[in-house]
Amino acid sequence: MHPALLLAAAAALSPGRGIPETLATDRAAHIRGLRYDLTFHIPEAKSAPIHASETVRFDLAAPRQVILDFEQKRALILAVKIGGKTVPFDFLDGHIILPAAATHAGENAIEIEFVAGDESLNRNPEFLYTLSVPARAHYAFPCFDQPSLKARYTLTLDIPSAWQVTANGAETGRRSAGDRTTVKFAETKPLPTYLFAFAAGKFQVETAERNGRTFRMFHRETDAAKVARNRDAIFDLHARAVSWLEDYTAIPYPWGKFDFVLIPSFQFGGMEHAGAILYNASGLMLDASATQNQLLGRASVISHETAHMWFGDLVTMRWFNDVWMKEVMANFMAAKIVNPSFPEINHDLRFLLSHYPAAYDVDRTAGSNPIRQQLSNLDEAGSLYGAIIYDKAPIVMRQLEMIAGERGFRDGMRDYLKRYSFGNATWVDLVNILEARNPGQVANWSHAWVDQRGRPEITTTLGDDVTLTQHDPLGRNLIWPQRLKVTAGWPGRVQHFDVAMNGATAKIPAANPLYVLPNGGGLGYGLFQLDPATLRYLLDQVEDIADPLTRGAAWVDLWEELLEGRVSAAQLLDTAARALPQEPDEQNTQRILTDVVRSFWHELPPDQRTARAPELERQLRAGLAGAPTASRKSSWFNAYRDVVLTPDGLAWLERVWRRDEKIDGLTFAEPDEIDMALNLALREVAGWQQILTAQRDRTQNPDRKARFEFVMPSLSADPAVREQSFERFRTLANRQHEAWVLEAERYLNHPLRAPESRRFVRPALDLLPEIQRTGDIFFPKRWMDATLSGHRSPEAAAEVRQYFAAHPELPERLRWVVLSAADDLLRSAARATARKP
Numbered sequence: 066m067h068p069a070l071l072l073a074a075a076a077a078l079s080p081g082r083g084i085p086e087t088l089a090t091d092r093a094a095h096i097r098g099l100r101y102d103l104t105f106h107i108p109e110a111k112s113a114p115i116h117a118s119e120t121v122r123f124d125l126a127a128p129r130q131v132i133l134d135f136e137q138k139r140a141l142i143l144a145v146k147i148g149g150k151t152v153p154f155d156f157l158d159g160h161i162i163l164p165a166a167a168t169h170a171g172e173n174a175i176e177i178e179f180v181a182g183d184e185s186l187n188r189n190p191e192f193l194y195t196l197s198v199p200a201r202a203h204y205a206f207p208c209f210d211q212p213s214l215k216a217r218y219t220l221t222l223d224i225p226s227a228w229q230v231t232a233n234g235a236e237t238g239r240r241s242a243g244d245r246t247t248v249k250f251a252e253t254k255p256l257p258t259y260l261f262a263f264a265a266g267k268f269q270v271e272t273a274e275r276n277g278r279t280f281r282m283f284h285r286e287t288d289a290a291k292v293a294r295n296r297d298a299i300f301d302l303h304a305r306a307v308s309w310l311e312d313y314t315a316i317p318y319p320w321g322k323f324d325f326v327l328i329p330s331f332q333f334g335g336m337e338h339a340g341a342i343l344y345n346a347s348g349l350m351l352d353a354s355a356t357q358n359q360l361l362g363r364a365s366v367i368s369h370e371t372a373h374m375w376f377g378d379l380v381t382m383r384w385f386n387d388v389w390m391k392e393v394m395a396n397f398m399a400a401k402i403v404n405p406s407f408p409e410i411n412h413d414l415r416f417l418l419s420h421y422p423a424a425y426d427v428d429r430t431a432g433s434n435p436i437r438q439q440l441s442n443l444d445e446a447g448s449l450y451g452a453i454i455y456d457k458a459p460i461v462m463r464q465l466e467m468i469a470g471e472r473g474f475r476d477g478m479r480d481y482l483k484r485y486s487f488g489n490a491t492w493v494d495l496v497n498i499l500e501a502r503n504p505g506q507v508a509n510w511s512h513a514w515v516d517q518r519g520r521p522e523i524t525t526t527l528g529d530d531v532t533l534t535q536h537d538p539l540g541r542n543l544i545w546p547q548r549l550k551v552t553a554g555w556p557g558r559v560q561h562f563d564v565a566m567n568g569a570t571a572k573i574p575a576a577n578p579l580y581v582l583p584n585g586g587g588l589g590y591g592l593f594q595l596d597p598a599t600l601r602y603l604l605d606q607v608e609d610i611a612d613p614l615t616r617g618a619a620w621v622d623l624w625e626e627l628l629e630g631r632v633s634a635a636q637l638l639d640t641a642a643r644a645l646p647q648e649p650d651e652q653n654t655q656r657i658l659t660d661v662v663r664s665f666w667h668e669l670p671p672d673q674r675t676a677r678a679p680e681l682e683r684q685l686r687a688g689l690a691g692a693p694t695a696s697r698k699s700s701w702f703n704a705y706r707d708v709v710l711t712p713d714g715l716a717w718l719e720r721v722w723r724r725d726e727k728i729d730g731l732t733f734a735e736p737d738e739i740d741m742a743l744n745l746a747l748r749e750v751a752g753w754q755q756i757l758t759a760q761r762d763r764t765q766n767p768d769r770k771a772r773f774e775f776v777m778p779s780l781s782a783d784p785a786v787r788e789q790s791f792e793r794f795r796t797l798a799n800r801q802h803e804a805w806v807l808e809a810e811r812y813l814n815h816p817l818r819a820p821e822s823r824r825f826v827r828p829a830l831d832l833l834p835e836i837q838r839t840g841d842i843f844f845p846k847r848w849m850d851a852t853l854s855g856h857r858s859p860e861a862a863a864e865v866r867q868y869f870a871a872h873p874e875l876p877e878r879l880r881w882v883v884l885s886a887a888d889d890l891l892r893s894a895a896r897a898t899a900r901k902p
């Protein structure tokens with residue numbers, strides 16, 4: 066080896082852990098014509114190492130240092146060669162660093178032999194599958210793990226002969242020798258690393274032809290009747306989505322073949338690997354008793370993943386800060402494809418109730434973030450996900466379509482997809498296309514809605530006409546341009562007004578109405594501070610509003626008014642008690658019952674709880690008795706179970722749990738009985754220990770039994786046992802089942818236990834950074850929600866403030882997590898302090 070080479074190698078600096086944006090930008094600027102030729106030898110045994118090799122080919126304009134990502138021990142890199150000769154390299158912080166002297170202008174081909182890491186290979190006893198989003202491909206093989214370096218992949222898999230296999234490319238050949246088979250796949254079109262995929266194992270394969278295209282479904286379902294019942298519907302839904310998207314985008318399906326794999330207990334609903342989509346099996350293979358919601362959910366997830374074949378796969382975000390775009394577009398397209406097939410569902414109301422409250426829960430807080438965020442390293446990409454991406458962004462995208470018009474929006478999308486096909490684009494690229502088509506309307510709009518956090522406050526003034534005024538509560542003087550459908554009501558008459566609110570105020574020709582709801586048509590987004598007449602009207606007769614969508618919007622507004630301190634919990638509960646029996650729409654009933662439970666526990670002072678309990682229980686029992694369907698009965702019953710406090714009420718619940726009492730039209734499954742037992746124990750009814758042990762013993766499903774045993778100690782009436790229950794969470798191994806931890810943590814911090822569990826608040830905050838490091842993307846926020854949602858005392862609020870004071874170094878994103886989870890607590894503590902003389 067030449068001494069100069071050694072010196073160069075020794076002097077290499079680490080680009081830092083993870084995938085820093087600076088590294089990604091630099092590589093994208095210099096690497097061209099990227100190709101991977103990959104071979105994996107997959108043993109039958111899940112624990113045996115996967116030997117692998119690759120050739121990475123790319124063009125350089127001039128010799129330069131090359132940094133590949135491989136997040137494994139150095140020992141797993143067996144050889145790095147160029148032209149068959151071993152080359153020196155550094156290995157720092159998960160990066161293979163080749164000196165400039167090892168490269169040359171023109172095509173470079175680096176040959177690497179290695180052992181693939183298991184982290185993104187999801188190895189099970191009879192199958193495995195890749196899942197690399199957002200940047201986990203480099204756990205499995207050395208690569209440039211960033212979305213802006215799209216590559217063509219040629220894959221060879223050596224697998225047990227009894228296994229089935231699929232990958233992005235079409236199979237081009239196979240050769241068997243003994244119990245091993247080697248399968249070769251065609252070179253792919255350009256793909257980002259997060260979409261490179263294969264799945265192999267013991268699968269059944271179903272094939273179907275639709276519109277001249279062959280679809281293949283890989284699955285592990287053993288119930289042949291279930292497969293027979295579902296297969297045609299699953300193929301039809303895919304075929305329909307493909308045709309719809311080809312028509313909408315004016316671009317033929319880009320990936321040649323179309324396979325999909327149904328994975329048991331898959332991490333997500335689906336993952337859009339080009340040409341080889343993965344799904345959670347239970348979302349597609351439905352039982353005969355599937356509800357309308359499950360059917361809608363299946364159609365939606367299939368359309369969502371299929372839409373990604375264009376939105377995300379064909380055109381990919383340059384960096385993960387724009388991941389929200391592909392998610393929103395996929396949902397947006399899915400709704401267009403699917404909703405017309407479910408005419409009995411009020412889709413506008415569903416959109417309102419599923420997105421607005423969740424978006425407001427973050428956006429009203431000091432922990433809100435813009436839709437488009439900075440992301441300096443892909444190892445933080447998980448923290449981008451949350452209600453702002455999943456719930457605010459769809460609302461915003463709907464506004465964008467209104468600005469451009471349906472046809473204009475579609476044509477803009479066609480431009481965008483065509484211009485950036487097989488490449489990358491940013492949100493700004495899309496804004497530029499739409500701004501050119503709608504001059505002056507899109508860029509400003511995007512600045513307020515996408516680049517900035519928070520929401521406008523919109524006040525209404527009634528008179529000879531109605532005036533809407535918006536202002537920026539964060540003092541930036543931001544104007545949020547938006548389309549509103551304003552509803553105004555007079556005795557015996559209702560009118561909707563389409564309003565484009567592009568400035569600080571808007572006037573509506575509605576003289577002296579009884580009430581005005583600026584978001585009555587379910588479009589507007591903001592904090593709507595209702596005028597006094599409207600607020601009075603809603604509290605007195607919200608149920609008189611005939612349109613279910615407008616009623617739903619009114620309930621969303623009432624909740625915001627409650628948090629603003631302009632409506633009391635008692636007023637809200639009285640209004641709900643009167644309105645609920647007359648509410649014909651199941652979605653609204655569900656929403657109001659949720660508000661009732663939340664007000665009862667979190668907003669009502671504890672002494673008023675006891676006073677209100679008997680009447681509230683009576684109302685919920687009456688609702689249960691009168692509800693016409695099982696699903697409505699179950700909403701009423703769950704609300705009852707969650708609030709019940711009186712001895713008589715608890716005795717009835719206990720009889721139901723003991724199966725001594727039947728409820729007409731409602732049957733309980735094991736999870737329902739578990740929830741009853743836990744709630745009885747939480748209330749410390751006589752014999753609560755026996756109830757818990759009896760429930761444990763009667764639980765049949767082993768997963769549920771294990772979960773129940775895990776949660777049980779957090780329900781103990783003995784504070785020492787609860788203390789131990791909390792202490793468990795400090796150990797990573799005890800946090801493996803995040804859903805279990807969250808359930809236990811919620812019970813520990815239930816309002817009934819809040820005074821004693823206040824001492825867990827600080828330790829839970831102290832654990833947060835570790836939880837973020839070790840947990841799934843949604844865990845940090847859910848952990849804080851589970852901890853803080855039960856607390857409303859000034860003392861608990863002080864714990865949060867002291868934590869902030871003690872940790873000025875807390876990363877911004879974690880600060881946001883705490884601030885948004887603590888918002889209700891900090892608000893009510895502030896109200897309590899204000900009430901004190």
Ligand SMILES: [Zn+2]
Nearest residue numbers: 369391392395
């Ligand atoms: Zn998606």
